[in-house]
Amino acid sequence: MSDNTAQTPFTSGFVALVGRANAGKSTLLNAALGQKVAITSPVAQTTRKRLRAVINTDSSQLVIVDTPGLHKPKDALGKELNRSALAELEDVDAVAMLVDATKPVGTGDEWVAGHVKACDAPYKLLVLTKADLSGPEQMASQLEAARALLDWDDELVVSAKTGFNVDSFVELVSRHLPEGPRWFPEDMSCDATTEELVAEFVREKAFLNLREEIPHSVGVVCDSIEYARDHASIEATIIVEREGQKGIVIGHGGRMIKKIGTEARRDIERLLGRRVYLDLSVRVQPAWRRDQNEIRRLGYDAGE
Numbered sequence: 001m002s003d004n005t006a007q008t009p010f011t012s013g014f015v016a017l018v019g020r021a022n023a024g025k026s027t028l029l030n031a032a033l034g035q036k037v038a039i040t041s042p043v044a045q046t047t048r049k050r051l052r053a054v055i056n057t058d059s060s061q062l063v064i065v066d067t068p069g070l071h072k073p074k075d076a077l078g079k080e081l082n083r084s085a086l087a088e089l090e091d092v093d094a095v096a097m098l099v100d101a102t103k104p105v106g107t108g109d110e111w112v113a114g115h116v117k118a119c120d121a122p123y124k125l126l127v128l129t130k131a132d133l134s135g136p137e138q139m140a141s142q143l144e145a146a147r148a149l150l151d152w153d154d155e156l157v158v159s160a161k162t163g164f165n166v167d168s169f170v171e172l173v174s175r176h177l178p179e180g181p182r183w184f185p186e187d188m189s190c191d192a193t194t195e196e197l198v199a200e201f202v203r204e205k206a207f208l209n210l211r212e213e214i215p216h217s218v219g220v221v222c223d224s225i226e227y228a229r230d231h232a233s234i235e236a237t238i239i240v241e242r243e244g245q246k247g248i249v250i251g252h253g254g255r256m257i258k259k260i261g262t263e264a265r266r267d268i269e270r271l272l273g274r275r276v277y278l279d280l281s282v283r284v285q286p287a288w289r290r291d292q293n294e295i296r297r298l299g300y301d302a303g304e
């Protein structure tokens, strides 16, 4: 494939997706990539790991950085997530701030916008998400409120669920990146290891199936992956903070952990392109969310 044509210079760069928890960052990233790498759920603060996804077009390479949603931190994990999200803003070529079209623009958005305003990124894009859930009037008033947050370079309304304007998002950002080479090989879709993606896919299903406070107490680590000719055998551990939570994760007669495992296995099979045997266990690690070392060990930190 030719990278450059006489007419359009090849552009490349880093793009941070920021926004309040639950704004739709991970969903937009997966939709733009056309492949699931980031986990999503209706529970706020699902994203813990920074993930870089690489989107290649004929004339550009976007390295999209998904960040944990910004929020008022309640514990060491919360602080680390904010730190990691804000650190991403320091060195990117573009920032896309996502605002949920269905939730009134409020102090949370103002706080995030304040950080976007202060950062040096040369291109700042407002993205109104979840267009499929919002009527024209609500959309218009949300846009007006979001416009007042800062002097945006551009604005775009998208629905990552229906695909509306997802391609436009990629095109628009590509046009505003600097001229540059492909930084990453064309066949690389993200910077997470298979083990990290497996652990995240299991955590997503735990988030989706467990209610109330438990999801935030859940950490997942992938212990091993063994590849055979036509399948892979995987062992992973779900970490919780209390004995009682362990019982809930396992469920009556093991039903809950089986459900989590079955759902995660489907995504992992799609990722690996082969049959998967997934062996899940549960371990209690009291107060791991307050333990900086444990947060690091699980990879829910800013890295380097």
Ligand SMILES: Nc1nc2c(ncn2[C@@H]2O[C@H](COP(=O)(O)OP(=O)(O)OP(=O)(O)O)[C@@H](O)[C@H]2O)c(=O)[nH]1
Pocket (backbone or CB within 6 Å): 019, 020, 021, 022, 023, 024, 025, 026, 027, 028, 039, 040, 041, 042, 043, 044, 045, 046, 047, 048, 067, 068, 069, 070, 129, 130, 131, 132, 133, 158, 159, 160, 161, 162
């Ligand atoms: N209907 C609809 N739902 C969406 C859309 N985008 C995201 N969602 C839903 O909104 C919820 C949150 O989406 P995420 O992508 O996990 O949001 P996030 O900003 O990454 O959230 P954090 O991890 O908390 O920072 C999920 O239930 C998504 O399915 C959309 O365009 N339309």
